[in-house]
Amino acid sequence: MKSYMARPQGPQAVERKWYVVDAEGQTLGRLATELAVILRGKHKPQYTPHVDTGDFVVVVNADKVVVTGRKADKKIYHRHTGYPGGLRKTSYEEMMRRKPAEVLRKAVFGMMPKNRLARQQAKKLKVYAGPDHPHEAQTPEIYEVR
Numbered sequence: 001m002k003s004y005m006a007r008p009q010g011p012q013a014v015e016r017k018w019y020v021v022d023a024e025g026q027t028l029g030r031l032a033t034e035l036a037v038i039l040r041g042k043h044k045p046q047y048t049p050h051v052d053t054g055d056f057v058v059v060v061n062a063d064k065v066v067v068t069g070r071k072a073d074k075k076i077y078h079r080h081t082g083y084p085g086g087l088r089k090t091s092y093e094e095m096m097r098r099k100p101a102e103v104l105r106k107a108v109f110g111m112m113p114k115n116r117l118a119r120q121q122a123k124k125l126k127v128y129a130g131p132d133h134p135h136e137a138q139t140p141e142i143y144e145v146r
Contacts, residue, residue, distance in 0.1 A: 006048040014046070016124075018056045018140035020133070023104065024064040026145055031065065032107035034145050039121045040112065052117060056124045058140055063100035063129040067092065077106065101127040 006014055019038060023031055037043055041053030067075065075092035095103050105127050112118040126135060 004046060006046045006051045006053050008051055014041070014051070014053045016055050018058065018135065018138040019143035020058045020060060020135075020140040021143050021145060022061055023059050024061040026065055028065050028067050028071075028104065028107050031145055032104065032111050035059065035104075035108045035125065036111040038143070039108070039124055040118075041121075050117065052121050054121050054124060056126070056135075056138070056140075057143070058126045058128070058133050058135050059101075059104060060128050060131050060133055062104045062127050063096065065100075065104055077103075100129045 006012060008014070021031070021035065035057055038057050039054045041047050041055065044053055047053050072092055077090045077092070077095055079088050079090070080086050081088060092103070105125065108125055109122055112122060126133065
């Protein structure tokens with residue numbers, strides 16, 4: 001019996017689906033792990049580690065995601081401007097006020113490997129703060145998070 005390897009192109013090309021996930025009331029970390037699995041394609045039987053077998057994910061209501069414990073008060077996001085002394089810190093509350101979609105995007109990226117393939121897979125994540133999204137033409141399926 002031969003082992004199966006997914007191919008990016010050709011006769012065994014990967015079939016991609018589009019999913020819509022409603023983040024309202026979901027816990028940030030638990031939602032991020034589910035999304036990372038879908039983006040990488042680990043939920044499919046034809047998963048191959050070196051090929052992008054994942055699906056597209058559209059997340060709506062990212063501004064209504066919740067965190068447990070005291071993370072809303074204590075969590076801090078770091079970034080660097082590239083200049084000496086350019087470390088900037090932003091609290092979770094400030095990020096949710098300014099860019100709520102970025103909070104979920106950073107959580108998902110943190111759960112993926114740090115390589116070129118993961119950066120390519122991460123481009124399939126579309127996050128929107130409100131309930132509307134411009135991807136109706138792709139006829140996405142509703143994905144229920146466990």
